[in-house]
Amino acid sequence: MRRRRLLGGLAVTAAAAAGIPLPSGGPPPETDAAAGDALVAGLRDAMLGIGTRPPGTELPDTLVKRALSAFHACDYTALAVLLPAAIRTGHADGTDTSLARAYVLATRMLVKLDEHQLGWMAADRARQYAGSTGDPMQSAEAARQLAVLARRAGWHDQALSIALAAAADPALRTAGPDGAAQRGLLVQSAAYTAARAGDADGMRELTGEAVAIATALRGTTRLRQHGGFSPATVQLHLVSAENSAGDPSRALTAAKALNPGQLPTVERQARYYSDVATAYAASGRRDDCVRALLAAERMAPQETHTRPAVRAMVQGLLVSGRTTTELRSLAARSSLTF
Structure with missing residues (x-):
């Protein structure tokens, strides 16, 4: 009996994840978290x-x-x-x-x-x-994501090696503007890793390389499917990198030089506001931090309420000083206790 209940539960989970309507209509989650x-x-x-794949499901592409x-x-x-x-x-x-x-x-x-x-x-x-596809663009993007995980693990040398080796692939240099943009994304990733490793000068040097690539592409936005590569996205990465390098004043200066409306997706625009909030929090500017978080929430509520880094920031504000109605309301919408 227990085994049948367990398998039934697994079937419900799998059906929901695959998009199969449940008999009850499959109510959506009650909270963004x-x-x-x-x-x-x-x-x-x-x-x-x-x-398993349910009958009638759309094609993978x-x-x-x-x-x-x-x-x-x-x-x-x-x-x-x-x-x-x-x-x-x-x-x-x-x-x-x-x-x-x-x-x-x-x-x-x-x-x-x-x-x-x-x-x-x-x-x-x-x-x-x-x-398996033999597509250098696909391999380069897979390498970029692997480098991000290596960085998150604290393996900074390995993350730099993965990103820069992928950027040096000759196949990207013959892949036209998109190949150049992919190299730019990989160099950006390496710059962020340098910041996390405490090498602010190296981060800024690599960011300069990414700026040069973006400028050579005449300011166009390439590779939107990967978050986009353009002068604006390079500047966004600089905001994040300066935060990671421990210099919130430089992060705010970089943010002021960027119009978030130039960023190609809602996800990137929300990241702008959460990065600005991070810089304000590190500077002790609580009210400005909350205003930036509310701007991120207006842009992308589910992202703001769910992303652990943002939730930790909100929770930290709740326990570290004076709270306001706006902050408490944001915490409630994020399913945080206070």
């Missing part, structure tokens, strides 16, 4: 092979495109259905290109949610399937 939990659970089960749109819009509720379904259907159809893209996106999402154990699993599969 619950949507994030549902996304992680759906990815875990899809990656473990629990559940279509699901990946829809999942990317949901990611860029910070729509975690939609992403919790679309991305696990993209992985399941990709495996069912044996499409390496779709699987490479789906696993790259899964890695990005899992890193964002601090689910690093699953992130390593997704990154390894992204690299495996990207290699």
